[in-house]
Amino acid sequence: MDPGWRLGFQTQREELRDVALDATAPFPDWLDGTLVCNGPGQFEVGDTDLTHWFDPLAMLRGFRFDDGAVSYTNRFVRSEDFRVAREHGSIRRSLPGTPADDSAVARLYRALTGAFQDNPSIGVVGLGDRLYAVTESPIGIEIDPETLETVGRRDLTAGLDADTTLGHTHVEDGTQWGLAADFGRKSAYTLFRRDAGDAPTPITRLVFDSHPPYIHAFALTERYAVIPASTVGVDFGRLSRGIARGATFLDAIAPRDAEPSFHVVDRATGEHVAAVPADQFFIYHFANAYEDGDEVVVDAVAYEDETAVTGLTLSNLRSDEPDLPRGDFVRFRLPLDGGGVRRKRLLRGPVEFPTINYGQRNGRAYQYAYLAAIDHGSLPTAIAKVALAGPTTRTWSEPDLHPGEPLFVPAPTPNGEDDGVLLSLALDTRAERSVLLCLDAATMTERARAVLPHRLPYGFHGQYYGSSDPGRSMA
Numbered sequence: 375m376d377p378g379w380r381l382g383f384q385t386q387r388e389e390l391r392d393v394a395l396d397a398t399a400p401f402p403d404w405l406d407g408t409l410v411c412n413g414p415g416q417f418e419v420g421d422t423d424l425t426h427w428f429d430p431l432a433m434l435r436g437f438r439f440d441d442g443a444v445s446y447t448n449r450f451v452r453s454e455d456f457r458v459a460r461e462h463g464s465i466r467r468s469l470p471g472t473p474a475d476d477s478a479v480a481r482l483y484r485a486l487t488g489a490f491q492d493n494p495s496i497g498v499v500g501l502g503d504r505l506y507a508v509t510e511s512p513i514g515i516e517i518d519p520e521t522l523e524t525v526g527r528r529d530l531t532a533g534l535d536a537d538t539t540l541g542h543t544h545v546e547d548g549t550q551w552g553l554a555a556d557f558g559r560k561s562a563y564t565l566f567r568r569d570a571g572d573a574p575t576p577i578t579r580l581v582f583d584s585h586p587p588y589i590h591a592f593a594l595t596e597r598y599a600v601i602p603a604s605t606v607g608v609d610f611g612r613l614s615r616g617i618a619r620g621a622t623f624l625d626a627i628a629p630r631d632a633e634p635s636f637h638v639v640d641r642a643t644g645e646h647v648a649a650v651p652a653d654q655f656f657i658y659h660f661a662n663a664y665e666d667g668d669e670v671v672v673d674a675v676a677y678e679d680e681t682a683v684t685g686l687t688l689s690n691l692r693s694d695e696p697d698l699p700r701g702d703f704v705r706f707r708l709p710l711d712g713g714g715v716r717r718k719r720l721l722r723g724p725v726e727f728p729t730i731n732y733g734q735r736n737g738r739a740y741q742y743a744y745l746a747a748i749d750h751g752s753l754p755t756a757i758a759k760v761a762l763a764g765p766t767t768r769t770w771s772e773p774d775l776h777p778g779e780p781l782f783v784p785a786p787t788p789n790g791e792d793d794g795v796l797l798s799l800a801l802d803t804r805a806e807r808s809v810l811l812c813l814d815a816a817t818m819t820e821r822a823r824a825v826l827p828h829r830l831p832y833g834f835h836g837q838y839y840g841s842s843d844p845g846r847s848m849a
């Protein structure tokens with residue numbers, strides 16, 4: 375028998391519009407906005423099976439909430455990569471793990487001229503009054519939040535000396551805090567801010583060599599940005615030597631010969647306050663960070679090495695016995711007055727997709743983190759709530775159900791940090807349907823679920839935009 379999780383890595387080409395979903399119970403009537411999630415939609419282009427989980431063509435999944443009812447829309451992002459894939463059956467630009475369909479000379483030329491993919495499967499970001507689907511690319515693809523139709527493109531690196539911006543970013547009170555990456559013989563990551571969706575202002579530039587750390591996300595405290603420089607790097611020398619033969623970003627992922635550290639930057643002044651040395655680690659996602667006396671506390675899902683990236687090939691994820699990299703939920707303490715990082719495991723993995731009550735607690739001391747947890751196979755099998763004072767953990771799970779990132783949405787007049795719901799788009803592998811789960815975040819019990827008319831591939835990140843609170847819901 376096929377392992378059920380394989381269904382999470384299979385194409386869904388059907389696009390649906392404004393379908394009223396059957397639900398087991400009404401959703402909270404105070405949910406009055408839109409949940410927009412992003413993730414893989416199509417896993418092959420022409421005759422080519424895409425190689426890595428970060429390669430598939432991006433599909434948006436949208437849910438509108440109105441007086442307890444839920445309606446559903448899904449749509450592929452109409453990137454240039456998507457257009458060429460559908461019209462010509464070919465790969466326009468190299469994807470993280472699959473090379474472009476090109477001659478060696480054309481590949482080399484495109485690499486030298488900084489041509490990046492525009493297929494944005496990581497997440498979405500609201501800048502000003504516009505919504506963009508994003509990935510590690512210079513291009514944000516503008517989306518109509520109601521119809522999920524593609525309505526424009528924007529160069530998110532304009533005004534920055536950079537090749538790409540990260541897919542993960544922060545938005546606080548309408549101000550974006552982002553990282554832009556400049557790759558080459560001298561590589562650099564630039565922390566920037568962007569007020570009200572306008573032009574970005576560079577804050578601080580961290581310069582590395584031709585083998586910089588691979589950075590997927592970063593954390594904020596009230597005063598600082600915390601930027602992880604792990605041992606996992608992208609070797610651009612190796613990439614440029616191999617690109618004519620079809621080398622990709624994935625082939626260039628290699629351990630750096632540098633001490634891993636966390637860079638702490640003052641957000642107001644740009645001062646590089648500290649580079650705090652750490653034992654070997656790699657981080658995709660942060661739950662939160664905050665200041666505690668002379669230390670900065672950083673909570674994240676931490677891996678040991680580069681297999682966190684190289685282990686996410688689709689052939690491994692689809693296999694009967696996947697060899698998955700294990701990320702633990704870890705608390706790092708960063709002394710700012712000298713000394714190295716101290717770490718403590720909060721929850722043994724594999725866990726991923728950490729979230730918090732972002733609107734209320736991002737950058738501040740907090741009580742609760744939520745994660746997707748795996749007990750076997752390639753996909754999460756539970757949602758865990760970690761009470762950090764303990765730490766103690768409560769989980770919700772159901773056989774054959776694979777929950778996605780749990781997004782916290784606060785109640786309108788909350789009575790406590792965890793007064794709200796978790797929305798998680800899950801895959802029911804027995805029914806071969808996806809379902810939208812709504813859990814009570816305080817009690818970790820199910821309030822309602824809405825059943826979709828089809829199965830979706832397992833997704834990455836989403837955001838909930840309420841009509842009265844259009845803020846971001848995760849980093």
Ligand SMILES: [Fe+2]
Pocket residue numbers: 496542590658659834835
């Ligand atoms: Fe991510």
